[in-house]
Amino acid sequence: MATGKEEIPLLSVEDLKVCFETKHGQVTAVENISFQVKKRETIGIVGESGSGKSVTALATMRLIPPPGRIEQGKILFDSPSLGRVDITRLSREEMRMLRGGEIAMIFQDPMTSLNPVFTCGNQVMEALLLHNPELSFSQARKRTLEMFDKVKLPHPENIFRAYPHEISGGQKQRVMIAMALSCNPSLLIADEPTTALDVTVQHRILELFQELRDQIDTSILFVSHDLGVIGEVADHLLVMYNGKIVEQGATWDIFSSPQHPYTKGLLACRPRLDIKLKVLPVISDFMDTDANGNVTDRQENKFKSVGQALLLNFQSKDEIIARQESLLAQEPLIKVRNLQVHFPLKKNWLGKVTCVQKAVDGVSFEIYPGETLGLVGASGCGKTTLGRAILNLVEHVSGEVYYKHRNILKMPKRELRELRREIQIIFQDPYSSLNPRMTIGEAIMEPMRFHNLHESDKKRKEVAIDLLETVNLSSVHFNRFPHEFSGGQRQRVSIARTLALQPRFIICDESVSALDVSVQAQVLNLLNQLKDKFKLTYIFISHDLSVVKFISDRILVMKEGKLVECGFAEDIYEHPKNDYTRKLIQSIPKGTLEDVRRAMLRRKMRK
Amino acid sequence: MLKYILWRFFSGSLVILGVIVIVFFIFHVLPGNPVDSLLGRDKSEETRQRIMHEYRFDRPVYEQLVLYLNDLSPVSVHWHVEKNRKKFDYIELMPIGDDKMLVAKLPYLGYSISRGRRVIDILLEDIEGTLWLASAAMLFASVVGIGMGMVGALNQGSRLDKMILTVSVLGISTPSFITAILVQLLFAYYWADWTGLELQGSLVIKTEYGREYHFKNLILPALTLGMRPMSIIMQLMRSSLIEVMSQDYIRTAHAKGVPKHLIILKHALKNALNPVITAVTGWLASLMAGAFFVEFIFKYRGLGFDTMQAVSDKDFPIVMGSTIVVASFFVLVNIVVDVLYAYLDPRIKLR
Numbered sequence: 029m030a031t032g033k034e035e036i037p038l039l040s041v042e043d044l045k046v047c048f049e050t051k052h053g054q055v056t057a058v059e060n061i062s063f064q065v066k067k068r069e070t071i072g073i074v075g076e077s078g079s080g081k082s083v084t085a086l087a088t089m090r091l092i093p094p095p096g097r098i099e100q101g102k103i104l105f106d107s108p109s110l111g112r113v114d115i116t117r118l119s120r121e122e123m124r125m126l127r128g129g130e131i132a133m134i135f136q137d138p139m140t141s142l143n144p145v146f147t148c149g150n151q152v153m154e155a156l157l158l159h160n161p162e163l164s165f166s167q168a169r170k171r172t173l174e175m176f177d178k179v180k181l182p183h184p185e186n187i188f189r190a191y192p193h194e195i196s197g198g199q200k201q202r203v204m205i206a207m208a209l210s211c212n213p214s215l216l217i218a219d220e221p222t223t224a225l226d227v228t229v230q231h232r233i234l235e236l237f238q239e240l241r242d243q244i245d246t247s248i249l250f251v252s253h254d255l256g257v258i259g260e261v262a263d264h265l266l267v268m269y270n271g272k273i274v275e276q277g278a279t280w281d282i283f284s285s286p287q288h289p290y291t292k293g294l295l296a297c298r299p300r301l302d303i304k305l306k307v308l309p310v311i312s313d314f315m316d317t318d319a320n321g322n323v324t325d326r327q328e329n330k331f332k333s334v335g336q337a338l339l340l341n342f343q344s345k346d347e348i349i350a351r352q353e354s355l356l357a358q359e360p361l362i363k364v365r366n367l368q369v370h371f372p373l374k375k376n377w378l379g380k381v382t383c384v385q386k387a388v389d390g391v392s393f394e395i396y397p398g399e400t401l402g403l404v405g406a407s408g409c410g411k412t413t414l415g416r417a418i419l420n421l422v423e424h425v426s427g428e429v430y431y432k433h434r435n436i437l438k439m440p441k442r443e444l445r446e447l448r449r450e451i452q453i454i455f456q457d458p459y460s461s462l463n464p465r466m467t468i469g470e471a472i473m474e475p476m477r478f479h480n481l482h483e484s485d486k487k488r489k490e491v492a493i494d495l496l497e498t499v500n501l502s503s504v505h506f507n508r509f510p511h512e513f514s515g516g517q518r519q520r521v522s523i524a525r526t527l528a529l530q531p532r533f534i535i536c537d538e539s540v541s542a543l544d545v546s547v548q549a550q551v552l553n554l555l556n557q558l559k560d561k562f563k564l565t566y567i568f569i570s571h572d573l574s575v576v577k578f579i580s581d582r583i584l585v586m587k588e589g590k591l592v593e594c595g596f597a598e599d600i601y602e603h604p605k606n607d608y609t610r611k612l613i614q615s616i617p618k619g620t621l622e623d624v625r626r627a628m629l630r631r632k633m634r635k
Numbered sequence: 636m637l638k639y640i641l642w643r644f645f646s647g648s649l650v651i652l653g654v655i656v657i658v659f660f661i662f663h664v665l666p667g668n669p670v671d672s673l674l675g676r677d678k679s680e681e682t683r684q685r686i687m688h689e690y691r692f693d694r695p696v697y698e699q700l701v702l703y704l705n706d707l708s709p710v711s712v713h714w715h716v717e718k719n720r721k722k723f724d725y726i727e728l729m730p731i732g733d734d735k736m737l738v739a740k741l742p743y744l745g746y747s748i749s750r751g752r753r754v755i756d757i758l759l760e761d762i763e764g765t766l767w768l769a770s771a772a773m774l775f776a777s778v779v780g781i782g783m784g785m786v787g788a789l790n791q792g793s794r795l796d797k798m799i800l801t802v803s804v805l806g807i808s809t810p811s812f813i814t815a816i817l818v819q820l821l822f823a824y825y826w827a828d829w830t831g832l833e834l835q836g837s838l839v840i841k842t843e844y845g846r847e848y849h850f851k852n853l854i855l856p857a858l859t860l861g862m863r864p865m866s867i868i869m870q871l872m873r874s875s876l877i878e879v880m881s882q883d884y885i886r887t888a889h890a891k892g893v894p895k896h897l898i899i900l901k902h903a904l905k906n907a908l909n910p911v912i913t914a915v916t917g918w919l920a921s922l923m924a925g926a927f928f929v930e931f932i933f934k935y936r937g938l939g940f941d942t943m944q945a946v947s948d949k950d951f952p953i954v955m956g957s958t959i960v961v962a963s964f965f966v967l968v969n970i971v972v973d974v975l976y977a978y979l980d981p982r983i984k985l986r
Binding site (some may be wrong): 075089091093124125126127128132133135137140141142143145146154155158159191204205427564 | 881882883884886887888889890891892893894902905906924931980982
């Protein structure tokens with residue numbers, strides 16, 4: 029890189045400011061954004077939701093949805109056809125030429141980013157034909173098939189003819205990548221390209237990115253919320269917070285010696301695979317925000333550095349083993365025996381089921397009081413169905429689930445209702461699981477009323493406020509509506525509502541998956557505190573192995589409806605017995621210094 | 636696909652069979668003597684007996700039903716006599732026994748005494764006018780509705796959009812008899828000199844030289860009939876296109892550098908049309924019902940006009956016949972719409 033000669037950057041963003049016009053006046057999305065992308069370089073933008081990272085990426089394409097607009101600043105692009113141009117000043121027609129031709133983009137959700145009514149081949153060919161009018165139909169087709177081959181799609185001919193809904197999520201993202209790269213763009217913008225995918229699929233897509241960046245002369249602007257992902261692909265990092273760049277530098281430098289308190293917090297609050305922590309560090313351990321929303325270093329620092337934050341929290345081997353032994357010495361709280369959920373797919377004309385989907389296929393395990401049982405697997409492996417089947421919430425269940433020696437699946441309706449008070453579920457999406465027309469207080473009091481807990485509404489209100497305080501909210505939130513809360517706060521409200529029924533056992537179904545890393549750390553810590561305080565038992569369902577590793581005592585690994593491995597978290601991570609488990613663990617972007625160094629080395633070797 | 640269409644035709648014919656049975660029982664079993672109404676002026680006992688025999692009222696109900704179905708079936712068995720040959724106008728397929736014959740024919744819907752013709756002939760003649768009217772109304776409704784809906788969606792919130800919304804709300808909420816009168820008054824009375832349209836009239840007029848088509852008589856009824864579907868399509872198209880335009884794949888198309896007009900016409904329209912097509916099935920029902928009414932007001936000869944007249948003449952064979960024809964028409968349109976739907980959205984698998 030350092031050849032001494034000053035190279036003209038491919039893209040240089042200078043003092044960019046993007047505003048959104050709303051009813052309550054102008055809202056600034058990003059401000060003072062300046063950075064450069066050099067040729068053949070990968071720049072990573074990392075930040076949490078609302079940090080403005082996607083807006084920055086979209087501004088580069090001038091694709092900011094109205095009412096947003098670029099308020100000031102320059103986006104200088106070294107275009108092969110137009111020369112050095114300011115993207116903010118280009119005409120609509122010139123912009124259209126650049127888009128797809130010289131700057132291409134890959135979006136977050138491949139499920140919705142491809143047009144459902146055209147075949148995959150058709151959609152890639154469209155981009156090719158638009159920017160290369162001289163190509164004939166059959167040439168374009170040939171190029172498309174070559175691209176499909178390049179992004180390692182199996183059977184390019186079949187994919188060419190397939191509609192988006194007929195192929196898997198990972199394949200769709202490959203089609204998107206093929207589409208973006210089909211016209212040999214100088215700059216590729218990837219906006220969270222792996223976020224919506226399973227870990228193993230994400231791993232393969234990231235590998236593809238790394239291979240492609242060596243084969244082609246494309247610079248990449250890679251946007252992600254996941255430091256682990258970005259550490260593996262980016263040469264340079266921008267850390268964004270609240271619409272501003274708080275830190276930028278070489279990936280190695282940022283990972284090894286983060287300067288800004290936010291970066292430190294972000295690095296520390298990721299659940300780790302290598303060591304077991306008691307409490308996850310959170311961002312507020314590192315920084316404060318003053319009244320104007322400016323970030324300041326926390327004065328009386330709890331932790332001096334990321335390393336210290338981890339060291340002070342470290343759980344020793346002996347502690348872990350002692351806990352494991354005391355757990356297993358107890359009588360199990362729940363015993364699951366040969367649980368099956370077979371959804372009928374096809375019926376013959378007599379209504380007899382001829383083909384079933386085995387969502388859960390003969391699963392047996394125990395849960396001990398006071399433990400957290402992690403349940404992991406790729407999407408569609410049946411983990412959510414399993415969680416609901418334990419509560420008898422799905423149809424077509426067979427097998428036995430004993431809760432305190434009584435079979436839940438054969439219980440009369442009335443007893444079952446009584447039991448559902450003791451066993452609760454916290455759902456994934458904190459946005460849709462709260463009724464938008466009900467105040468937070470009402471939402472928490474409603475289940476208590478339904479189950480006739482506490483004698484009067486006055487008492488219930490007291491309990492509800494108490495619960496809000498337990499989840500680190502306060503009584504002023506009682507009369508507010510869900511839309512006034514952030515995602516993390518809503519999830520805490522959901523937790524408070526769950527606790528209102530004084531449950532013994534809680535199923536957390538992807539309860540932190542929709543949250544930002546920093547918020548996720550807070551909620552995970554809260555769940556752990558509550559467990560000790562109320563003597564709870566959890567099943568923690570998640571696709572994220574590092575989260576499960578942090579919170580669980582034991583882990584069940586599921587694949588295609590079956591349990592493939594079951595054991596203590598430490599044992600599974602250190603000595604996975606099953607190939608599938610091993611693959612899962614290897615696929616996680618760990619974001620440790622070791623990994624970043626290895627990724628950098630790999631890149632240097634190829635050059 | 637073919638299997639699905641065949642299956643739909645099969646289940647559709649079951650629906651038609653059901654309609655036939657219900658119609659049969661309504662007219663034959665309900666109280667009231669159909670013979671009296673069939674008699675006309677000649678009320679002699681001899682004629683009464685002849686009609687009783689002719690219409691098989693002297694036989695048990697189940698036999699009547701079986702014979703009625705046999706009459707309606709395009710392939711049926713009849714006594715091979717000259718009288719039947721004339722009555723059914725059939726093509727001989729193969730003899731069964733000595734004096735019966737398996738035949739192919741148009742469904743026999745009965746004989747209208749008041750008009751002195753076979754019902755099927757009357758209806759076949761009528762249906763042309765109604766089909767013209769329904770197609771013209773549908774064409775008007777789809778073209779204007781989709782067009783205006785798109786204009787509204789693409790200029791969301793503008794004055795033009797608000798105007799389009801107002802028009803569609805008016806179009807949906809105005810009852811068709813008021814629309815009909817307004818249309819008649821404006822175009823065929825106040826502005827008659829300028830438009831050259833008449834208050835009432837048929838598309839097909841029989842003269843001694845043959846059939847004449849008066850297409851200008853189609854305009855006002857079609858306008859009246861198409862007004863409500865047009866408004867519904869307009870609103871559906873508008874909201875559906877607004878939703879589609881905010882989808883991720885539209886952003887992808889922008890990022891690919893697809894020109895704006897192609898994004899709208901190619902990427903968005905095909906997706907946005909789906910809910911519109913679904914709704915088309917829904918309002919086709921009211922379109923047919925409306926056609927009866929509109930034909931009557933405009934004195935436009937068609938299925939509806941003749942059925943209304945038959946009702947006032949108590950000419951039951953015609954009423955029965957047109958009910959069955961309309962039901963069959965419905966079933967057919969529904970099949971066509973389902974197939975079209977699957978073509979527009981590949982995610983829908985016809986099974």
